[in-house]
Amino acid sequence: MSWLTNFVRPKIQSAKKIETPDNLWDKCPSCKQMVFHRDLQSNLFVCPACQYHWRIGFKLRLEKLFDQGQYQRKSLPKFEADPLKFRDQKKYADRLKEYQTKSGENDALVVAEGTVGGHRLVVAIFNFSFMGGSMGIAVGEGLLAAADAAVASKAALLAIPASGGARMQEGILSLMQMPRSVIAVEKVKNAGLPYLVLLTDPTTGGVSASFAMLGDITMAEPGSIIGFAGARVIEETIREKLPEGFQRAEYLQEHGMVDLVVHRHEIPKTVAKILSHLNPVRTTE
Amino acid sequence: MPIFLDFEKPIAELEEKIAELQQLSGNNGVSIADEVRKLQLKAEKMLKQTYGKLTAWQKTQVARHPERPHLKDYCKILFPDLLPLAGDRYFGEDQAIIGGIATFHERSVMIIGHEKGSDTSSRMRHNFGMALPEGYRKARRLMEMADRFGLPIITLVDTPGAYPGVEAEARGQAEAIAKSIETCLRLRVPIISVVIGEGGSGGAIALASANKVFMLENAIYSVISPEGCASILWRSANYSKEAAEALKLTADDLLQLRVIDGIIPEPLGGAHRQPEQTIQSVGQMLQKTLDELYTKSLSNYQEHRQKKFLAIGHGF
Numbered sequence A: 001m002s003w004l005t006n007f008v009r010p011k012i013q014s015a016k017k018i019e020t021p022d023n024l025w026d027k028c029p030s031c032k033q034m035v036f037h038r039d040l041q042s043n044l045f046v047c048p049a050c051q052y053h054w055r056i057g058f059k060l061r062l063e064k065l066f067d068q069g070q071y072q073r074k075s076l077p078k079f080e081a082d083p084l085k086f087r088d089q090k091k092y093a094d095r096l097k098e099y100q101t102k103s104g105e106n107d108a109l110v111v112a113e114g115t116v117g118g119h120r121l122v123v124a125i126f127n128f129s130f131m132g133g134s135m136g137i138a139v140g141e142g143l144l145a146a147a148d149a150a151v152a153s154k155a156a157l158l159a160i161p162a163s164g165g166a167r168m169q170e171g172i173l174s175l176m177q178m179p180r181s182v183i184a185v186e187k188v189k190n191a192g193l194p195y196l197v198l199l200t201d202p203t204t205g206g207v208s209a210s211f212a213m214l215g216d217i218t219m220a221e222p223g224s225i226i227g228f229a230g231a232r233v234i235e236e237t238i239r240e241k242l243p244e245g246f247q248r249a250e251y252l253q254e255h256g257m258v259d260l261v262v263h264r265h266e267i268p269k270t271v272a273k274i275l276s277h278l279n280p281v282r283t284t285e
Numbered sequence B: 001m002p003i004f005l006d007f008e009k010p011i012a013e014l015e016e017k018i019a020e021l022q023q024l025s026g027n028n029g030v031s032i033a034d035e036v037r038k039l040q041l042k043a044e045k046m047l048k049q050t051y052g053k054l055t056a057w058q059k060t061q062v063a064r065h066p067e068r069p070h071l072k073d074y075c076k077i078l079f080p081d082l083l084p085l086a087g088d089r090y091f092g093e094d095q096a097i098i099g100g101i102a103t104f105h106e107r108s109v110m111i112i113g114h115e116k117g118s119d120t121s122s123r124m125r126h127n128f129g130m131a132l133p134e135g136y137r138k139a140r141r142l143m144e145m146a147d148r149f150g151l152p153i154i155t156l157v158d159t160p161g162a163y164p165g166v167e168a169e170a171r172g173q174a175e176a177i178a179k180s181i182e183t184c185l186r187l188r189v190p191i192i193s194v195v196i197g198e199g200g201s202g203g204a205i206a207l208a209s210a211n212k213v214f215m216l217e218n219a220i221y222s223v224i225s226p227e228g229c230a231s232i233l234w235r236s237a238n239y240s241k242e243a244a245e246a247l248k249l250t251a252d253d254l255l256q257l258r259v260i261d262g263i264i265p266e267p268l269g270g271a272h273r274q275p276e277q278t279i280q281s282v283g284q285m286l287q288k289t290l291d292e293l294y295t296k297s298l299s300n301y302q303e304h305r306q307k308k309f310l311a312i313g314h315g316f
């Protein structure tokens, strides 16, 4: 049993602001324990009591994945942001600008290069907080750039999706990113380099049905929602409750779709191990 | 009894009147024949006007018209000797996707496409054209076979989308679609796709990552259905009309966005009014395109396909 089991729950609502962030408590959505925010942070946002994995940002992931937290970000090509001049209740161009200003990022994909266990690795990682990590032209271009970078460096490529799927506001051009992302994967595979995937919460829709399901080795974080159709859509179609654990990482592993369900703490080690077998080139950096 | 769409009501009324008059014409000779002729011209004019400026939402209705020719109708006329091939060799046979070998203008070809069905029992059998993983895996098997024997591949796309269900997910719907796209892109033989009705999202692109992609004039091709898009972005399916417009899902839109290579015109009033004529037009385009692909001394169809998809979205 974890040390938190006998912990006295503080009578603080998580919504209430306390003086310093260090004093904040978080309630685990799974086991309902209160967790000291600082402890949660040092535990990489995994509940110490039940191992529930919170969603985390790409920066923390990259920092913890690469050797000594060192990596180089690739600048990505800029493309026409709103080819459809899409507008729902709001203009897509405005929505995009808001996200760009808020996040300081150009779009939902970040590409980084460094080493893991001494093996050169290019990572294409999704920023879920940027429009739900949805895949449009910029993301497709980013994946292609990541593939080119991997081929140029003779490095493996690791894709880390966290995405609700295609970016509707880019219409058919977002659908076209499915074959385009598959071409990115082909580039890496044709160069004889390993293509790895780490599925994180959530990986659904057009993202799951393209590059995310084509890894030489596919890992997934515990509890992640992974699937093609959204649970709500399925429920509406079949009009019944979905089975327990449906579309979770463990469910996918049971159904033969995922090689490994990897605890967040074990990811760098696991990636290094895979690369030590599949990547013949070892850098000395 | 023909099925009329909401926006076709005035035309339907007129055509009903014409039919009534025609029944009477036995008794009353010339004067009624004149009247019939006049009304027929009027109906034709209305049809031309209506179909000359269909909105994206109206085209969506036409693309889904129950009497629109489906894959089986195309096979009867264009590929009468089709030898249907069944099964994915892993789990089962999914009739939402049909495929097989056929002769097409003295060439052996592989035909693959979605079939929606045309009455209650066939719609159930074909699951309304919504494939399960088995369907995409069968498509993949047939594509790989075609590749092995150098047969060009023709796919006819007509699906609301991949089937959203528990079994579909359990058996790896996402992986099945991803692999189908990958297979399309790897082929050494040419592949031509025509969206003949609905090009619904991942379920469509799984068969349409092709060297040449065409759409029928009133077909639609979209990342999400207008209803789905409206319920997410407008929070109500009542905005499907607006969503259809915003998604730019018509053949004209896609040609302009340089996602497709051409539009195949439909007879006046839509494919469902003259199915045979529609099918022949598709056949002509297929023949012409196949000839072109083979005579252009394109030796590397795989590279051609890659370049084509890499260029999409550039240069706006």
Ligand SMILES: [Zn+2]
Pocket: A028, A029, A030, A031, A032, A033, A047, A048, A049, A050, A051, A052
């Ligand atoms: Zn917990």
